[in-house]
Amino acid sequence: MENSSIPVIVISGFLGSGKTTLLLRLLNGARTNGLRASVLMNEIGAIDVDGRLVSGETASQMLERVTEGCLCCTKKSELAHCLERLVLRQPDVILMELTGVANPEEIVEAMSEPAILGKVALHRIVTVLDAEHATDYNSIFSTDRELVHTLRRQIEAADIVLGNKADLISAKTAAKVEGMVRGRNPHCQLIPTERCAIDPMLILSGIVSRTVQTVPVSRVRASVPVQLNRKAPAAGVKHSSGTAVQTSEWNRDSPSSALADHPGGEPAAGSPSRSYTRIQTVAIYPDTAPHVSRRSFEAFFSGRGQACLRAKGYMPYGDNGAMLLFQYAGKRFEWQPADYTGTPYFVMIGIDLAEDQIIREWQKLMRR
Numbered sequence: 001m002e003n004s005s006i007p008v009i010v011i012s013g014f015l016g017s018g019k020t021t022l023l024l025r026l027l028n029g030a031r032t033n034g035l036r037a038s039v040l041m042n043e044i045g046a047i048d049v050d051g052r053l054v055s056g057e058t059a060s061q062m063l064e065r066v067t068e069g070c071l072c073c074t075k076k077s078e079l080a081h082c083l084e085r086l087v088l089r090q091p092d093v094i095l096m097e098l099t100g101v102a103n104p105e106e107i108v109e110a111m112s113e114p115a116i117l118g119k120v121a122l123h124r125i126v127t128v129l130d131a132e133h134a135t136d137y138n139s140i141f142s143t144d145r146e147l148v149h150t151l152r153r154q155i156e157a158a159d160i161v162l163g164n165k166a167d168l169i170s171a172k173t174a175a176k177v178e179g180m181v182r183g184r185n186p187h188c189q190l191i192p193t194e195r196c197a198i199d200p201m202l203i204l205s206g207i208v209s210r211t212v213q214t215v216p217v218s219r220v221r222a223s224v225p226v227q228l229n230r231k232a233p234a235a236g237v238k239h240s241s242g243t244a245v246q247t248s249e250w251n252r253d254s255p256s257s258a259l260a261d262h263p264g265g266e267p268a269a270g271s272p273s274r275s276y277t278r279i280q281t282v283a284i285y286p287d288t289a290p291h292v293s294r295r296s297f298e299a300f301f302s303g304r305g306q307a308c309l310r311a312k313g314y315m316p317y318g319d320n321g322a323m324l325l326f327q328y329a330g331k332r333f334e335w336q337p338a339d340y341t342g343t344p345y346f347v348m349i350g351i352d353l354a355e356d357q358i359i360r361e362w363q364k365l366m367r368r
């Protein structure tokens with residue numbers, strides 16, 4: 001195994017679904033099992049909030065970050081260089097967190113570049129779903145067919161789908177999510193999770209330490225060479241009933257209206273197989289500590305409906321102005337204590353964001 005290619009686990013999923021939460025769990029799981037993991041993180045915006053969270057969990061030379069664009073399209077040319085640098089460190093596994101709007105297929109294609117061919121091998125694609133909202137995406141984004149297509153491909157290309165945020169959904173919604181996933185990818189493992197709390201070895205299984213020997217294997221699939229247009233199931237995947245949700249039927253009869261033009265699961269003629277790019281980001285570095293209440297601050301994001309899909313950053317809303325990590329995902333806010341001591345900032349992610357207008361509105365809010 002020593003000279004063989006390094007397995008890559010691709011983590012995909014829409015904005016705010018829980019990818020970084022999973023990445024942190026996998027890093028922990030790898031460490032516990034004696035595996036050296038390296039990380040490639042991609043943020044669509046200029047600010048790398050998640051990279052900061054992960055950098056505390058991994059040595060800097062084992063972490064590559066790409067910001068301000070998507071590795072599956074605008075930053076595609078950087079993928080091979082980043083992987084090459086990580087390969088030099090000879091990790092046991094490379095964990096790659098994509099942006100929320102990346103098409104994993106495009107990543108797999110980019111992994112076949114001559115510079116890295118044979119040095120890395122796709123091991124598994126894991127897609128994290130925000131189970132609370134995933135079944136609504138077709139209607140929410142019905143005017144954005146590329147985005148709908150990308151989100152669909154995230155499910156179709158996955159070996160494992162985590163139905164995350166299970167704590168926020170009813171049994172009825174869980175059944176809808178299951179039906180949707182099974183309709184698009186009947187062979188994947190579908191695992192309901194809360195904060196991506198699964199046995200990390202379900203995802204890391206089959207990965208072998210390059211220095212020690214083997215690690216426990218609960219479900220093995222050897223790393224497969226990169227292949228394009230891979231239909232699930234990928235070669236060698238075993239599907240266990242284990243923790244996976246099972247469904248009796250594949251509901252073929254209810255494709256979403258937004259997908260009706262893609263019979264047979266393929267994009268319509270002329271439809272580019274690439275990532276959705278109308279998603280934009282705006283970063284704001286407030287000059288002063290905001291004097292508006294936390295509630296007014298939150299309304300700045302939640303009042304925009306779908307125009308703001310995700311926001312995150314650090315703001316001094318803790319006791320005595322202490323900095324808190326702020327996350328807005330799936331229309332919900334979360335505030336957590338943070339050891340960040342720099343200046344406050346946040347990034348907003350949405351469709352066709354009007355940057356100038358948002359900055360003006362922010363300034364107006366600050367003048368109140």
Ligand SMILES: Nc1nc2c(ncn2[C@@H]2O[C@H](COP(=O)(O)OP(=O)(O)OP(=O)(O)O)[C@@H](O)[C@H]2O)c(=O)[nH]1
Nearest residue numbers: 015016017018019020021100165194195327329334
């Ligand atoms: N209630 C609930 N919240 C969750 C769960 N998993 C993650 N979250 C929260 O959802 C937010 C987004 O989680 P992340 O792990 O940052 O999501 P992400 O997919 O990496 O986000 P982006 O990289 O910005 O696309 C955070 O506030 C998490 O704490 C879950 O199972 N239940």
